Amino acid sequence: MWRTILLCIFAIASLAQESPVEEAVAPVYPAAALLARASGSVIVTVHVGEHAKVTDASVVEGNALLRPPSLDAARQWRFAPQQAGHDLKLIFSFRLMPQNTPEAQLSAVFRPPYAVEVRHIDPEPVSRVARNGLGDSPAKR
Numbered sequence: 001m002w003r004t005i006l007l008c009i010f011a012i013a014s015l016a017q018e019s020p021v022e023e024a025v026a027p028v029y030p031a032a033a034l035l036a037r038a039s040g041s042v043i044v045t046v047h048v049g050e051h052a053k054v055t056d057a058s059v060v061e062g063n064a065l066l067r068p069p070s071l072d073a074a075r076q077w078r079f080a081p082q083q084a085g086h087d088l089k090l091i092f093s094f095r096l097m098p099q100n101t102p103e104a105q106l107s108a109v110f111r112p113p114y115a116v117e118v119r120h121i122d123p124e125p126v127s128r129v130a131r132n133g134l135g136d137s138p139a140k141r
Contacts, residue, residue, distance in 0.1 A: 041091055
């Protein structure tokens with residue numbers, strides 16, 4: 001019985017430390033990252049100011065191609081008014097999906113409290129031969 005009570009108190013205390021999100025913005029998968037077939041997570045630390053808006057954002061870790069859109073998105077997040085002047089970590093995951101993925105599965109997925117997964121179809125790889133125009137075209141065969 002005491003274990004259950006302690007777990008409930010811990011869960012309530014954990015929830016009290018989280019700032020409820022009022023508006024979460026997903027980043028756009030950058031074209032350069034798609035061409036490079038870059039995926040992975042970007043962790044951004046944000047400072048939430050007195051009006052529940054992000055006043056500062058900085059990348060903790062993540063692929064260089066995925067950092068700028070993550071910072072842009074993080075700066076647009078809004079939180080429920082609470083104590084002013086606290087820091088939070090947001091996680092933006094970029095995931096390349098198989099070519100046959102249904103459209104309904106390509107939307108951004110928001111995972112409480114502070115994570116977003118952005119999905120995009122994995123682009124077809126382009127060979128050097130095709131880029132240089134040296135490949136066999138159907139007309140040449």
